[in-house]
Amino acid sequence: MTEVTLMTDAAAPAPTAKPHLPDAARVTSVTHWTDRLFSFRVERPRSLRFRSGEFVMIGLLGDNGKPLLRAYSIASPAWDEELEFYSIKVPDGPLTSRLQHIKVGDEIILRPKPVGTLVHDALLPGKRLWFLATGTGLAPFASLMREPETYEKYDQVIMMHTCREVAELEYGRQLVESLKDDPLIGELVGDKLLYYPTTTREAFPRMGRVTDNLSSGKVFADLGLPPMNRDEDRAMVCGSLAFNIDVKKILEGFGLTEGANSDPQQFVVEKAFVGDGI
Numbered sequence: 001m002t003e004v005t006l007m008t009d010a011a012a013p014a015p016t017a018k019p020h021l022p023d024a025a026r027v028t029s030v031t032h033w034t035d036r037l038f039s040f041r042v043e044r045p046r047s048l049r050f051r052s053g054e055f056v057m058i059g060l061l062g063d064n065g066k067p068l069l070r071a072y073s074i075a076s077p078a079w080d081e082e083l084e085f086y087s088i089k090v091p092d093g094p095l096t097s098r099l100q101h102i103k104v105g106d107e108i109i110l111r112p113k114p115v116g117t118l119v120h121d122a123l124l125p126g127k128r129l130w131f132l133a134t135g136t137g138l139a140p141f142a143s144l145m146r147e148p149e150t151y152e153k154y155d156q157v158i159m160m161h162t163c164r165e166v167a168e169l170e171y172g173r174q175l176v177e178s179l180k181d182d183p184l185i186g187e188l189v190g191d192k193l194l195y196y197p198t199t200t201r202e203a204f205p206r207m208g209r210v211t212d213n214l215s216s217g218k219v220f221a222d223l224g225l226p227p228m229n230r231d232e233d234r235a236m237v238c239g240s241l242a243f244n245i246d247v248k249k250i251l252e253g254f255g256l257t258e259g260a261n262s263d264p265q266q267f268v269v270e271k272a273f274v275g276d277g278i
């Protein structure tokens with residue numbers, strides 16, 4: 001009798017049970033930073049291997065029953081037991097209008113094929129590594145700032161992050177702050193990481209676009225660093241298309257050349273999102 005009951009339960013789930021998603025990953029925490037930004041963590045599929053800085057496709061089931069997927073940088077480092085994501089909330093965005101409502105215990109779809117250009121293998125060895133980001137373009141660097149290889153390979157690591165408003169910097173600020181006491185990489189980070197957050201539309205101790213602070217030399221003066229040069233400096237760039245284009249011109253002006261996984265050079269670029277968004 002007991003056996004029959006068990007079999008029935010397994011074959012026919014209770015009508016209230018949610019359909020099981022393909023490539024499902026269960027949400028373990030959600031943090032809302034502003035009305036436009038949130039981060040969340042999910043259980044990491046055991047088989048998922050990735051290099052810090054890469055992105056994957058994640059999403060939810062659409063109303064038509066088909067997966068609605070978008071590219072997302074993995075914001076956690078390759079050694080982490082969970083996966084972290086840092087996300088925009090686009091009010092009428094097909095995915096994020098719904099994704100922003102996920103709760104602990106919910107499932108998302110996670111396609112286990114990580115790819116991307118913001119990886120250490122795509123750069124030639126150097127002395128200083130620059131992470132240049134706007135908005136959610138911080139996400140791949142949230143991973144790389146927690147990656148031991150970053151500090152093993154470079155003497156100094158500079159994180160330039162620019163947002164319109166102060167509150168939009170908070171996820172990055174807390175992450176950088178937490179590194180000092182991190183039992184796994186705190187010692188490696190030491191005083192190698194230089195954090196340079198700026199805003200453009202709200203008063204803040206440091207202000208201005210990444211592009212302007214590089215072109216004017218302000219960031220070099222503020223941090224006591226020499227101007228960028230192709231022998232010592234390496235860079236990874238992640239922002240809107242317009243940002244990426246403008247930064248690329250500036251880096252090339254310093255003599256750096258864009259590289260890729262198949263052709264390591266002095267800098268690499270990845271879009272933080274597709275669309276005109278500027």
Ligand SMILES: Cc1cc2nc3c(=O)[nH]c(=O)nc-3n(C[C@H](O)[C@H](O)[C@H](O)COP(=O)(O)OP(=O)(O)OC[C@H]3O[C@@H](n4cnc5c(N)ncnc54)[C@H](O)[C@@H]3O)c2cc1C
Pocket residue numbers: 055070071072073074086087088090092093094095096097135136137139140270271272273274275276277278
């Ligand atoms: C390689 C890659 C990595 C990405 N990684 C991330 C990530 O880590 N975090 C993240 O939030 N998004 C990331 N994106 C963007 C993401 O794929 C989606 O576009 C985003 O989740 C919005 O999805 P949506 O369906 O709600 O709206 P969509 O239809 O995809 O976008 C609608 C519009 O919203 C704007 N928009 C979309 N994403 C952003 C954004 N991140 N910041 C500012 N404006 C945006 C654009 O103008 C876009 O046209 C990445 C995109 C690419 C190509």
Ligand SMILES: NC(=O)c1ccc[n+]([C@@H]2O[C@H](COP(=O)([O-])OP(=O)(O)OC[C@H]3O[C@@H](n4cnc5c(N)ncnc54)[C@H](OP(=O)(O)O)[C@@H]3O)[C@@H](O)[C@H]2O)c1
Pocket residue numbers: 036134135136162163164165199200201209210211240242243244246247276277278
């Ligand atoms: N952030 C918000 O509060 C907000 C609110 C509602 C809607 N939105 C919409 O959401 C989308 C994305 O907004 P976002 O704030 O995440 O991204 P964003 O518009 O790309 O701005 C992020 C930061 O990047 C700077 N920036 C933009 N283009 C640049 C370039 N070519 N070179 C150097 N720096 C550049 C901006 O400076 P500037 O300030 O000088 O442009 C800002 O500090 C936009 O369509 C926007 O209209 C944003």
